[in-house]
Amino acid sequence: MKLYCKYISAILKSTMEYKLSFFLMVIGRFLISFSEFIALSFLFSGFTQIKGYTYSDILLCFSVMQMSFAIAECIGRGFKVFSSMVKRGEFDRILLRPRSTILQLLGMRFDLGRIGPLATAIITLIIGVRKSQILWNTGRIITLFFMISGGTLLFLSLFMFGATFCFFSIEETELTNVLTYGAKEHGKYPIDVYGKGIMRFCTYIIPYTLIQYYPLLYLLGKTDNWLYALYPFSVVFFLLLCYGFWRLGLRNYKSCGA
Amino acid sequence: MITMENVCKSYKVAKRNAGLKEACKSLFHRETEKIQALSNISFTIQDGEMVGYIGPNGAGKSSTIKILSGILTPDSGTCMINGRIPWKNRIQHVKEIGVVFGQRSQLWWDIPVIDSFELLKDIYSIPTPNYNRKLEELTELLQLQEILKTPTRQLSLGQRMRCEIAASLLHEPKLLFLDEPTIGLDAVSKLAVRDFIKKMNAEHGTTVILTTHDMQDIEALANRVILIGRGKVLLDGTLDDMRRTAQSGENTNASLDQLVADLYQNMNIL
Numbered sequence: 088m089k090l091y092c093k094y095i096s097a098i099l100k101s102t103m104e105y106k107l108s109f110f111l112m113v114i115g116r117f118l119i120s121f122s123e124f125i126a127l128s129f130l131f132s133g134f135t136q137i138k139g140y141t142y143s144d145i146l147l148c149f150s151v152m153q154m155s156f157a158i159a160e161c162i163g164r165g166f167k168v169f170s171s172m173v174k175r176g177e178f179d180r181i182l183l184r185p186r187s188t189i190l191q192l193l194g195m196r197f198d199l200g201r202i203g204p205l206a207t208a209i210i211t212l213i214i215g216v217r218k219s220q221i222l223w224n225t226g227r228i229i230t231l232f233f234m235i236s237g238g239t240l241l242f243l244s245l246f247m248f249g250a251t252f253c254f255f256s257i258e259e260t261e262l263t264n265v266l267t268y269g270a271k272e273h274g275k276y277p278i279d280v281y282g283k284g285i286m287r288f289c290t291y292i293i294p295y296t297l298i299q300y301y302p303l304l305y306l307l308g309k310t311d312n313w314l315y316a317l318y319p320f321s322v323v324f325f326l327l328l329c330y331g332f333w334r335l336g337l338r339n340y341k342s343c344g345a
Numbered sequence: 346m347i348t349m350e351n352v353c354k355s356y357k358v359a360k361r362n363a364g365l366k367e368a369c370k371s372l373f374h375r376e377t378e379k380i381q382a383l384s385n386i387s388f389t390i391q392d393g394e395m396v397g398y399i400g401p402n403g404a405g406k407s408s409t410i411k412i413l414s415g416i417l418t419p420d421s422g423t424c425m426i427n428g429r430i431p432w433k434n435r436i437q438h439v440k441e442i443g444v445v446f447g448q449r450s451q452l453w454w455d456i457p458v459i460d461s462f463e464l465l466k467d468i469y470s471i472p473t474p475n476y477n478r479k480l481e482e483l484t485e486l487l488q489l490q491e492i493l494k495t496p497t498r499q500l501s502l503g504q505r506m507r508c509e510i511a512a513s514l515l516h517e518p519k520l521l522f523l524d525e526p527t528i529g530l531d532a533v534s535k536l537a538v539r540d541f542i543k544k545m546n547a548e549h550g551t552t553v554i555l556t557t558h559d560m561q562d563i564e565a566l567a568n569r570v571i572l573i574g575r576g577k578v579l580l581d582g583t584l585d586d587m588r589r590t591a592q593s594g595e596n597t598n599a600s601l602d603q604l605v606a607d608l609y610q611n612m613n614i615l
Contacts, residue, residue, distance in 0.1 A: 093467050101455035104496065176449050182416045184468050185440045191468075341356065342416055 094194030116203030146215035155238025165196035166246035237319025254336030352422035397567030443513035447525035503534030574614025
Protein backbone atom coordinates (compact mmCIF):
# COMPACT_ATOMS: atom_id res chain seq x y z
CA MET A 88 0.00 0.00 0.00
CA LYS A 89 2.84 2.33 0.83
CA LEU A 90 4.42 1.51 -2.50
CA TYR A 91 1.13 2.17 -4.28
CA CYS A 92 1.08 5.67 -2.79
CA LYS A 93 4.67 6.22 -3.93
CA TYR A 94 3.67 5.24 -7.44
CA ILE A 95 0.82 7.71 -7.38
CA SER A 96 3.07 10.48 -6.12
CA ALA A 97 5.45 9.75 -9.01
CA ILE A 98 2.53 10.07 -11.40
CA LEU A 99 1.53 13.34 -9.78
CA LYS A 100 5.05 14.63 -10.29
CA SER A 101 5.02 13.56 -13.93
CA THR A 102 1.64 15.16 -14.48
CA MET A 103 2.85 18.45 -13.08
CA GLU A 104 5.35 18.55 -15.94
CA TYR A 105 2.47 19.01 -18.35
CA LYS A 106 0.03 21.18 -16.43
CA LEU A 107 -1.89 22.69 -19.31
CA SER A 108 -2.49 19.41 -21.09
CA PHE A 109 -3.62 17.90 -17.82
CA PHE A 110 -6.20 20.62 -17.13
CA LEU A 111 -7.51 20.48 -20.66
CA MET A 112 -7.90 16.73 -20.41
CA VAL A 113 -9.76 16.94 -17.11
CA ILE A 114 -12.09 19.62 -18.44
CA GLY A 115 -12.69 17.70 -21.65
CA ARG A 116 -13.51 14.49 -19.84
CA PHE A 117 -15.76 16.36 -17.46
CA LEU A 118 -17.71 17.85 -20.36
CA ILE A 119 -18.10 14.47 -22.06
CA SER A 120 -19.50 12.76 -19.02
CA PHE A 121 -21.55 15.78 -18.01
CA SER A 122 -23.27 15.82 -21.38
CA GLU A 123 -24.60 12.34 -20.62
CA PHE A 124 -26.25 13.77 -17.56
CA ILE A 125 -27.73 16.62 -19.60
CA ALA A 126 -29.09 14.10 -22.11
CA LEU A 127 -30.73 12.18 -19.30
CA SER A 128 -32.42 15.24 -17.88
CA PHE A 129 -33.68 16.27 -21.35
CA LEU A 130 -35.15 12.83 -21.81
CA PHE A 131 -37.06 13.17 -18.57
CA SER A 132 -38.44 16.55 -19.46
CA GLY A 133 -40.63 14.54 -21.86
CA PHE A 134 -41.38 11.51 -19.70
CA THR A 135 -42.14 11.38 -16.05
CA GLN A 136 -41.15 7.80 -15.48
CA ILE A 137 -39.83 4.63 -17.08
CA LYS A 138 -41.33 1.35 -15.90
CA GLY A 139 -42.20 2.81 -12.54
CA TYR A 140 -38.88 4.52 -11.96
CA THR A 141 -38.94 8.27 -11.52
CA TYR A 142 -36.32 10.73 -12.70
CA SER A 143 -34.64 10.84 -9.31
CA ASP A 144 -34.53 7.03 -9.12
CA ILE A 145 -32.80 6.86 -12.48
CA LEU A 146 -30.47 9.68 -11.53
CA LEU A 147 -29.38 7.77 -8.46
CA CYS A 148 -28.79 4.64 -10.51
CA PHE A 149 -26.92 6.62 -13.16
CA SER A 150 -24.63 8.32 -10.68
CA VAL A 151 -23.80 5.08 -8.91
CA MET A 152 -22.74 3.45 -12.18
CA GLN A 153 -20.83 6.57 -13.24
CA MET A 154 -19.02 6.72 -9.96
CA SER A 155 -18.10 3.02 -9.97
CA PHE A 156 -16.89 3.25 -13.53
CA ALA A 157 -14.87 6.42 -12.93
CA ILE A 158 -13.15 5.00 -9.88
CA ALA A 159 -12.48 1.71 -11.66
CA GLU A 160 -10.98 3.50 -14.66
CA CYS A 161 -8.88 5.64 -12.39
CA ILE A 162 -7.41 2.63 -10.59
CA GLY A 163 -7.58 0.07 -13.35
CA ARG A 164 -6.13 1.93 -16.30
CA GLY A 165 -3.13 -0.40 -16.19
CA PHE A 166 -5.37 -3.25 -17.32
CA LYS A 167 -6.81 -1.19 -20.14
CA VAL A 168 -3.47 -0.24 -21.64
CA PHE A 169 -2.03 -3.65 -20.90
CA SER A 170 -1.66 -4.74 -24.51
CA SER A 171 0.48 -1.73 -25.36
CA MET A 172 2.57 -2.36 -22.27
CA VAL A 173 3.18 -5.89 -23.45
CA LYS A 174 4.09 -4.70 -26.92
CA ARG A 175 6.57 -2.14 -25.65
CA GLY A 176 8.15 -4.60 -23.23
CA GLU A 177 7.09 -2.67 -20.15
CA PHE A 178 5.57 -5.79 -18.73
CA ASP A 179 8.97 -7.53 -18.89
CA ARG A 180 10.26 -4.84 -16.59
CA ILE A 181 7.38 -5.41 -14.21
CA LEU A 182 8.28 -9.09 -14.07
CA LEU A 183 11.85 -8.14 -13.20
CA ARG A 184 10.82 -6.42 -10.01
CA PRO A 185 10.20 -8.21 -6.76
CA ARG A 186 6.61 -7.09 -6.27
CA SER A 187 3.19 -8.35 -7.23
CA THR A 188 2.52 -7.83 -10.93
CA ILE A 189 -0.94 -6.39 -10.40
CA LEU A 190 0.20 -3.87 -7.81
CA GLN A 191 2.90 -2.59 -10.17
CA LEU A 192 0.64 -2.56 -13.18
CA LEU A 193 -2.04 -0.54 -11.42
CA GLY A 194 0.46 1.73 -9.69
CA MET A 195 2.33 2.60 -12.85
CA ARG A 196 -0.79 3.60 -14.72
CA PHE A 197 -2.97 5.31 -12.16
CA ASP A 198 -5.14 7.68 -14.20
CA LEU A 199 -5.56 11.10 -12.65
CA GLY A 200 -7.51 12.41 -15.64
CA ARG A 201 -10.54 10.46 -14.45
CA ILE A 202 -11.32 13.09 -11.84
CA GLY A 203 -13.38 14.71 -14.62
CA PRO A 204 -16.01 11.95 -14.82
CA LEU A 205 -15.69 11.50 -11.08
CA ALA A 206 -16.77 15.11 -10.59
CA THR A 207 -19.83 14.51 -12.79
CA ALA A 208 -20.69 11.43 -10.78
CA ILE A 209 -20.45 13.32 -7.50
CA ILE A 210 -22.61 16.16 -8.80
CA THR A 211 -25.30 13.83 -10.12
CA LEU A 212 -25.19 11.79 -6.95
CA ILE A 213 -25.83 14.91 -4.88
CA ILE A 214 -28.72 15.94 -7.13
CA GLY A 215 -30.09 12.40 -7.11
CA VAL A 216 -29.92 12.13 -3.36
CA ARG A 217 -31.56 15.52 -2.81
CA LYS A 218 -34.36 14.89 -5.27
CA SER A 219 -35.17 11.39 -4.06
CA GLN A 220 -37.85 10.79 -1.51
CA ILE A 221 -35.70 8.21 0.26
CA LEU A 222 -35.52 8.27 4.02
CA TRP A 223 -31.78 8.13 4.53
CA ASN A 224 -30.90 5.93 7.46
CA THR A 225 -27.58 4.23 8.21
CA GLY A 226 -28.64 1.07 6.41
CA ARG A 227 -29.41 2.91 3.19
CA ILE A 228 -26.23 4.97 3.27
CA ILE A 229 -24.21 1.78 3.72
CA THR A 230 -26.14 0.17 0.86
CA LEU A 231 -25.20 3.05 -1.41
CA PHE A 232 -21.59 2.63 -0.38
CA PHE A 233 -21.79 -1.13 -1.08
CA MET A 234 -23.23 -0.47 -4.52
CA ILE A 235 -20.43 1.88 -5.47
CA SER A 236 -17.62 -0.29 -4.16
CA GLY A 237 -19.19 -3.45 -5.57
CA GLY A 238 -19.54 -1.74 -8.93
CA THR A 239 -15.92 -0.61 -8.85
CA LEU A 240 -14.77 -4.17 -8.14
CA LEU A 241 -16.95 -5.52 -10.93
CA PHE A 242 -15.54 -3.12 -13.51
CA LEU A 243 -12.01 -3.81 -12.28
CA SER A 244 -12.61 -7.55 -12.67
CA LEU A 245 -13.80 -6.99 -16.22
CA PHE A 246 -10.78 -4.85 -17.07
CA MET A 247 -8.55 -7.59 -15.68
CA PHE A 248 -10.46 -10.17 -17.68
CA GLY A 249 -9.90 -8.14 -20.84
CA ALA A 250 -6.21 -7.65 -20.12
CA THR A 251 -5.74 -11.38 -19.67
CA PHE A 252 -6.55 -11.95 -23.33
CA CYS A 253 -3.27 -10.23 -24.18
CA PHE A 254 -1.40 -13.20 -22.76
CA PHE A 255 -2.94 -15.41 -25.38
CA SER A 256 -2.98 -13.19 -28.42
CA ILE A 257 -0.86 -10.05 -27.69
CA GLU A 258 -3.82 -8.13 -29.14
CA GLU A 259 -6.50 -6.29 -27.31
CA THR A 260 -10.05 -7.39 -27.75
CA GLU A 261 -13.09 -5.24 -28.11
CA LEU A 262 -15.15 -7.90 -26.45
CA THR A 263 -14.64 -6.60 -22.95
CA ASN A 264 -15.33 -3.05 -24.07
CA VAL A 265 -18.81 -4.21 -24.99
CA LEU A 266 -19.20 -5.52 -21.48
CA THR A 267 -17.76 -2.49 -19.68
CA TYR A 268 -18.68 0.56 -21.76
CA GLY A 269 -21.92 -1.11 -22.76
CA ALA A 270 -22.80 -1.75 -19.18
CA LYS A 271 -21.91 1.77 -18.19
CA GLU A 272 -24.30 3.06 -20.86
CA HIS A 273 -27.14 0.67 -20.13
CA GLY A 274 -26.53 0.74 -16.42
CA LYS A 275 -28.01 4.23 -16.31
CA TYR A 276 -31.36 2.51 -16.02
CA PRO A 277 -32.24 -0.25 -13.58
CA ILE A 278 -31.61 -3.44 -15.53
CA ASP A 279 -35.15 -4.79 -15.32
CA VAL A 280 -36.34 -2.17 -17.84
CA TYR A 281 -34.56 -4.24 -20.50
CA GLY A 282 -36.61 -7.38 -19.91
CA LYS A 283 -36.02 -10.88 -18.65
CA GLY A 284 -33.31 -12.08 -21.03
CA ILE A 285 -30.92 -9.26 -20.29
CA MET A 286 -31.75 -9.59 -16.61
CA ARG A 287 -30.67 -13.22 -16.62
CA PHE A 288 -27.47 -12.48 -18.51
CA CYS A 289 -26.64 -9.70 -16.10
CA THR A 290 -27.18 -11.90 -13.11
CA TYR A 291 -25.62 -15.21 -13.97
CA ILE A 292 -22.93 -14.35 -16.54
CA ILE A 293 -21.76 -10.84 -15.68
CA PRO A 294 -23.25 -10.03 -12.29
CA TYR A 295 -24.37 -6.46 -12.91
CA THR A 296 -27.75 -6.80 -11.26
CA LEU A 297 -26.07 -7.70 -7.99
CA ILE A 298 -24.53 -4.26 -7.69
CA GLN A 299 -27.28 -2.30 -9.37
CA TYR A 300 -30.81 -3.66 -9.60
CA TYR A 301 -31.23 -5.61 -6.36
CA PRO A 302 -29.61 -3.18 -3.92
CA LEU A 303 -31.39 -0.35 -5.74
CA LEU A 304 -34.74 -1.97 -4.98
CA TYR A 305 -33.84 -1.91 -1.33
CA LEU A 306 -32.58 1.63 -1.55
CA LEU A 307 -35.79 2.87 -3.17
CA GLY A 308 -37.92 1.04 -0.64
CA LYS A 309 -39.45 -1.21 -3.31
CA THR A 310 -38.58 -4.21 -1.17
CA ASP A 311 -38.03 -4.83 2.52
CA ASN A 312 -35.63 -7.67 1.99
CA TRP A 313 -32.44 -6.22 3.48
CA LEU A 314 -30.45 -9.16 2.12
CA TYR A 315 -30.55 -7.40 -1.25
CA ALA A 316 -28.30 -4.74 0.25
CA LEU A 317 -25.60 -7.36 0.74
CA TYR A 318 -25.67 -8.67 -2.83
CA PRO A 319 -22.76 -6.47 -3.99
CA PHE A 320 -20.47 -8.64 -1.85
CA SER A 321 -20.90 -11.57 -4.19
CA VAL A 322 -18.87 -9.63 -6.79
CA VAL A 323 -15.83 -10.84 -4.86
CA PHE A 324 -16.43 -14.32 -6.31
CA PHE A 325 -16.41 -12.86 -9.79
CA LEU A 326 -13.20 -11.01 -8.99
CA LEU A 327 -11.57 -14.24 -7.80
CA LEU A 328 -12.66 -15.98 -10.97
CA CYS A 329 -11.08 -13.28 -13.10
CA TYR A 330 -7.96 -13.34 -10.96
CA GLY A 331 -7.67 -17.09 -11.54
CA PHE A 332 -7.88 -16.46 -15.26
CA TRP A 333 -5.17 -13.82 -14.97
CA ARG A 334 -2.85 -16.26 -13.18
CA LEU A 335 -3.46 -18.81 -15.88
CA GLY A 336 -2.60 -16.21 -18.52
CA LEU A 337 0.55 -15.13 -16.70
CA ARG A 338 1.94 -18.65 -17.03
CA ASN A 339 1.34 -18.42 -20.74
CA TYR A 340 3.21 -15.13 -21.13
CA LYS A 341 5.41 -15.02 -24.22
CA SER A 342 7.00 -11.57 -24.14
CA CYS A 343 7.82 -10.08 -27.49
CA GLY A 344 10.46 -8.38 -29.57
CA ALA A 345 14.15 -8.05 -28.86
CA MET B 346 26.19 -20.26 -9.88
CA ILE B 347 24.15 -20.57 -13.03
CA THR B 348 23.44 -23.90 -14.66
CA MET B 349 21.38 -24.37 -17.77
CA GLU B 350 20.72 -27.83 -19.07
CA ASN B 351 19.07 -28.74 -22.35
CA VAL B 352 16.85 -25.70 -22.37
CA CYS B 353 14.49 -25.51 -25.34
CA LYS B 354 12.08 -22.77 -26.29
CA SER B 355 9.93 -22.40 -29.35
CA TYR B 356 7.54 -19.73 -30.56
CA LYS B 357 4.61 -19.91 -32.88
CA VAL B 358 4.86 -17.34 -35.61
CA ALA B 359 1.93 -16.45 -37.83
CA LYS B 360 2.85 -16.28 -41.51
CA ARG B 361 1.09 -14.78 -44.44
CA ASN B 362 1.91 -13.20 -47.77
CA ALA B 363 1.66 -9.49 -48.36
CA GLY B 364 -1.59 -7.92 -49.55
CA LEU B 365 -5.04 -7.15 -48.32
CA LYS B 366 -6.52 -10.33 -49.76
CA GLU B 367 -4.06 -12.46 -47.87
CA ALA B 368 -4.72 -10.47 -44.71
CA CYS B 369 -8.43 -11.19 -44.95
CA LYS B 370 -7.77 -14.83 -45.65
CA SER B 371 -5.66 -15.09 -42.54
CA LEU B 372 -8.61 -14.00 -40.45
CA PHE B 373 -10.15 -17.37 -40.98
CA HIS B 374 -7.21 -19.59 -41.59
CA ARG B 375 -3.91 -18.74 -39.97
CA GLU B 376 -0.82 -20.53 -41.00
CA THR B 377 1.54 -20.76 -38.12
CA GLU B 378 5.07 -21.92 -38.14
CA LYS B 379 6.91 -23.17 -35.13
CA ILE B 380 10.25 -21.49 -34.67
CA GLN B 381 12.79 -23.16 -32.48
CA ALA B 382 14.39 -20.21 -30.69
CA LEU B 383 16.53 -22.31 -28.39
CA SER B 384 17.40 -25.96 -28.72
CA ASN B 385 19.33 -27.79 -26.04
CA ILE B 386 21.19 -24.85 -24.59
CA SER B 387 23.52 -25.94 -21.80
CA PHE B 388 26.21 -24.08 -19.92
CA THR B 389 27.48 -23.37 -16.43
CA ILE B 390 28.66 -20.02 -15.17
CA GLN B 391 30.55 -19.65 -11.88
CA ASP B 392 30.14 -16.76 -9.45
CA GLY B 393 32.18 -13.73 -10.36
CA GLU B 394 32.65 -14.60 -14.03
CA MET B 395 32.23 -12.10 -16.86
CA VAL B 396 30.72 -13.82 -19.84
CA GLY B 397 30.09 -12.43 -23.29
CA TYR B 398 27.06 -13.95 -24.92
CA ILE B 399 27.22 -13.35 -28.65
CA GLY B 400 25.54 -14.41 -31.84
CA PRO B 401 23.88 -12.88 -34.89
CA ASN B 402 20.49 -11.18 -34.67
CA GLY B 403 17.75 -13.64 -33.93
CA ALA B 404 20.12 -16.27 -32.60
CA GLY B 405 18.28 -16.54 -29.30
CA LYS B 406 20.31 -14.23 -27.08
CA SER B 407 17.39 -12.26 -25.74
CA SER B 408 15.34 -15.41 -25.22
CA THR B 409 18.14 -16.83 -23.10
CA ILE B 410 18.37 -13.65 -21.04
CA LYS B 411 14.61 -13.67 -20.58
CA ILE B 412 14.66 -17.25 -19.36
CA LEU B 413 17.57 -16.57 -17.02
CA SER B 414 15.82 -13.54 -15.58
CA GLY B 415 12.53 -15.34 -15.06
CA ILE B 416 10.41 -13.56 -17.66
CA LEU B 417 9.93 -16.60 -19.88
CA THR B 418 9.27 -20.21 -19.07
CA PRO B 419 11.16 -22.65 -21.31
CA ASP B 420 9.40 -25.57 -22.99
CA SER B 421 11.80 -28.09 -21.51
CA GLY B 422 15.12 -28.35 -19.74
CA THR B 423 16.28 -27.14 -16.35
CA CYS B 424 17.80 -23.89 -15.22
CA MET B 425 19.08 -23.15 -11.73
CA ILE B 426 20.47 -19.86 -10.49
CA ASN B 427 21.84 -19.83 -6.96
CA GLY B 428 19.65 -22.80 -6.17
CA ARG B 429 16.45 -21.30 -7.58
CA ILE B 430 14.39 -21.85 -10.67
CA PRO B 431 13.93 -18.30 -12.03
CA TRP B 432 10.37 -18.55 -13.34
CA LYS B 433 9.11 -20.47 -10.31
CA ASN B 434 10.53 -18.29 -7.53
CA ARG B 435 10.23 -15.06 -9.47
CA ILE B 436 10.09 -12.64 -6.57
CA GLN B 437 13.01 -14.13 -4.65
CA HIS B 438 15.03 -14.50 -7.82
CA VAL B 439 14.67 -10.98 -9.15
CA LYS B 440 15.82 -9.50 -5.85
CA GLU B 441 19.26 -10.84 -6.65
CA ILE B 442 19.58 -9.84 -10.25
CA GLY B 443 19.94 -6.59 -12.12
CA VAL B 444 18.97 -6.29 -15.76
CA VAL B 445 19.84 -3.53 -18.21
CA PHE B 446 18.15 -3.54 -21.59
CA GLY B 447 20.09 -1.14 -23.78
CA GLN B 448 17.07 -0.39 -25.92
CA ARG B 449 14.51 0.09 -23.18
CA SER B 450 14.43 2.36 -20.22
CA GLN B 451 13.51 1.36 -16.71
CA LEU B 452 13.47 4.91 -15.40
CA TRP B 453 10.31 6.99 -15.10
CA TRP B 454 10.32 9.20 -18.14
CA ASP B 455 9.05 12.49 -16.76
CA ILE B 456 10.50 12.68 -13.29
CA PRO B 457 14.06 13.45 -12.19
CA VAL B 458 16.38 10.46 -12.07
CA ILE B 459 16.77 10.72 -8.32
CA ASP B 460 12.99 10.28 -7.92
CA SER B 461 13.16 7.12 -10.01
CA PHE B 462 15.91 5.85 -7.74
CA GLU B 463 13.79 6.58 -4.67
CA LEU B 464 10.96 4.59 -6.17
CA LEU B 465 13.29 1.68 -6.85
CA LYS B 466 14.42 1.89 -3.26
CA ASP B 467 10.81 1.26 -2.21
CA ILE B 468 10.19 -1.40 -4.85
CA TYR B 469 13.20 -3.41 -3.73
CA SER B 470 12.69 -2.50 -0.05
CA ILE B 471 16.32 -1.40 0.28
CA PRO B 472 17.19 -0.27 3.83
CA THR B 473 18.01 3.46 3.91
CA PRO B 474 21.68 3.18 5.05
CA ASN B 475 22.44 0.62 2.32
CA TYR B 476 20.68 2.76 -0.23
CA ASN B 477 22.59 5.90 0.71
CA ARG B 478 25.92 4.11 0.67
CA LYS B 479 25.28 2.52 -2.69
CA LEU B 480 23.90 5.71 -4.21
CA GLU B 481 26.99 7.60 -3.11
CA GLU B 482 29.27 4.97 -4.58
CA LEU B 483 27.42 4.83 -7.88
CA THR B 484 27.16 8.60 -8.15
CA GLU B 485 30.88 8.91 -7.79
CA LEU B 486 31.87 6.07 -10.11
CA LEU B 487 29.44 6.95 -12.86
CA GLN B 488 29.65 10.72 -12.37
CA LEU B 489 25.97 11.26 -11.87
CA GLN B 490 26.07 14.38 -9.63
CA GLU B 491 25.13 16.72 -12.44
CA ILE B 492 22.32 14.70 -13.93
CA LEU B 493 20.49 13.22 -10.95
CA LYS B 494 18.04 16.11 -10.82
CA THR B 495 17.22 16.10 -14.53
CA PRO B 496 14.10 14.33 -15.80
CA THR B 497 15.00 11.19 -17.74
CA ARG B 498 13.51 12.44 -21.00
CA GLN B 499 16.02 15.29 -21.12
CA LEU B 500 19.13 13.15 -20.73
CA SER B 501 21.41 12.26 -23.60
CA LEU B 502 21.69 8.58 -24.43
CA GLY B 503 25.07 8.28 -22.73
CA GLN B 504 23.84 9.99 -19.59
CA ARG B 505 20.74 7.84 -19.57
CA MET B 506 22.68 4.64 -19.94
CA ARG B 507 24.83 5.55 -16.96
CA CYS B 508 21.66 6.12 -14.94
CA GLU B 509 20.15 2.86 -16.19
CA ILE B 510 23.17 0.93 -15.01
CA ALA B 511 23.10 2.68 -11.64
CA ALA B 512 19.38 1.92 -11.34
CA SER B 513 19.91 -1.79 -11.87
CA LEU B 514 22.64 -1.93 -9.22
CA LEU B 515 20.96 -0.04 -6.37
CA HIS B 516 19.79 -3.24 -4.71
CA GLU B 517 23.29 -4.76 -4.92
CA PRO B 518 22.49 -7.73 -7.13
CA LYS B 519 24.88 -10.66 -7.30
CA LEU B 520 24.16 -11.14 -10.93
CA LEU B 521 23.97 -8.52 -13.65
CA PHE B 522 22.55 -9.00 -17.13
CA LEU B 523 23.53 -6.42 -19.69
CA ASP B 524 21.67 -6.57 -22.97
CA GLU B 525 23.56 -4.37 -25.42
CA PRO B 526 24.63 -1.78 -22.84
CA THR B 527 26.79 0.24 -25.22
CA ILE B 528 24.40 0.44 -28.16
CA GLY B 529 24.44 3.92 -29.67
CA LEU B 530 26.96 5.37 -27.24
CA ASP B 531 29.86 7.65 -28.16
CA ALA B 532 33.44 6.57 -27.52
CA VAL B 533 33.76 8.36 -24.19
CA SER B 534 30.56 6.94 -22.75
CA LYS B 535 31.42 3.48 -24.03
CA LEU B 536 34.77 3.52 -22.26
CA ALA B 537 33.19 4.88 -19.09
CA VAL B 538 30.58 2.11 -19.07
CA ARG B 539 33.18 -0.58 -19.72
CA ASP B 540 35.47 0.69 -16.98
CA PHE B 541 32.64 0.78 -14.56
CA ILE B 542 31.51 -2.77 -15.29
CA LYS B 543 35.08 -3.99 -14.81
CA LYS B 544 35.31 -2.23 -11.49
CA MET B 545 31.97 -3.65 -10.29
CA ASN B 546 33.15 -7.11 -11.12
CA ALA B 547 36.52 -6.71 -9.44
CA GLU B 548 35.28 -5.04 -6.26
CA HIS B 549 32.00 -6.78 -5.58
CA GLY B 550 32.49 -10.05 -7.44
CA THR B 551 29.31 -9.38 -9.43
CA THR B 552 28.70 -12.02 -12.08
CA VAL B 553 28.15 -10.28 -15.41
CA ILE B 554 26.46 -11.71 -18.47
CA LEU B 555 26.76 -9.43 -21.44
CA THR B 556 25.15 -9.63 -24.84
CA THR B 557 26.42 -7.28 -27.48
CA HIS B 558 27.30 -6.90 -31.13
CA ASP B 559 30.23 -4.68 -30.28
CA MET B 560 33.24 -6.98 -30.30
CA GLN B 561 35.35 -4.41 -28.49
CA ASP B 562 33.00 -4.71 -25.52
CA ILE B 563 33.74 -8.39 -25.48
CA GLU B 564 37.46 -7.87 -25.84
CA ALA B 565 37.53 -5.36 -23.01
CA LEU B 566 35.26 -7.19 -20.62
CA ALA B 567 34.70 -10.86 -21.14
CA ASN B 568 37.22 -13.51 -20.35
CA ARG B 569 34.80 -16.08 -21.61
CA VAL B 570 32.67 -16.09 -24.74
CA ILE B 571 29.61 -18.17 -25.49
CA LEU B 572 28.65 -18.07 -29.15
CA ILE B 573 25.17 -19.13 -30.14
CA GLY B 574 23.53 -19.39 -33.53
CA ARG B 575 20.14 -20.70 -34.55
CA GLY B 576 19.40 -21.56 -30.95
CA LYS B 577 22.44 -23.75 -30.37
CA VAL B 578 25.64 -23.21 -28.43
CA LEU B 579 28.42 -23.32 -31.03
CA LEU B 580 31.40 -22.29 -29.03
CA ASP B 581 32.19 -21.86 -25.37
CA GLY B 582 35.67 -20.65 -24.50
CA THR B 583 38.02 -17.69 -24.43
CA LEU B 584 38.35 -15.04 -27.09
CA ASP B 585 41.55 -16.73 -28.25
CA ASP B 586 39.71 -20.00 -28.73
CA MET B 587 37.33 -18.11 -30.95
CA ARG B 588 40.16 -16.56 -32.94
CA ARG B 589 41.68 -19.98 -33.50
CA THR B 590 38.42 -21.45 -34.70
CA ALA B 591 37.87 -18.61 -37.14
CA GLN B 592 41.39 -18.35 -38.50
CA SER B 593 41.82 -21.81 -39.91
CA GLY B 594 44.23 -20.43 -42.51
CA GLU B 595 43.41 -17.27 -44.46
CA ASN B 596 43.90 -13.73 -43.17
CA THR B 597 45.62 -13.62 -39.82
CA ASN B 598 45.45 -9.87 -39.30
CA ALA B 599 41.73 -9.54 -39.67
CA SER B 600 39.92 -7.18 -37.31
CA LEU B 601 37.74 -8.64 -34.64
CA ASP B 602 34.56 -7.68 -36.48
CA GLN B 603 35.83 -9.32 -39.67
CA LEU B 604 36.69 -12.38 -37.64
CA VAL B 605 33.22 -12.70 -36.20
CA ALA B 606 31.64 -12.13 -39.57
CA ASP B 607 33.77 -14.94 -41.03
CA LEU B 608 32.88 -17.14 -38.12
CA TYR B 609 29.15 -16.59 -38.60
CA GLN B 610 29.52 -17.32 -42.28
CA ASN B 611 31.63 -20.44 -41.86
CA MET B 612 29.25 -21.83 -39.32
CA ASN B 613 26.37 -20.99 -41.58
CA ILE B 614 24.22 -19.45 -38.88
CA LEU B 615 23.15 -16.19 -40.44
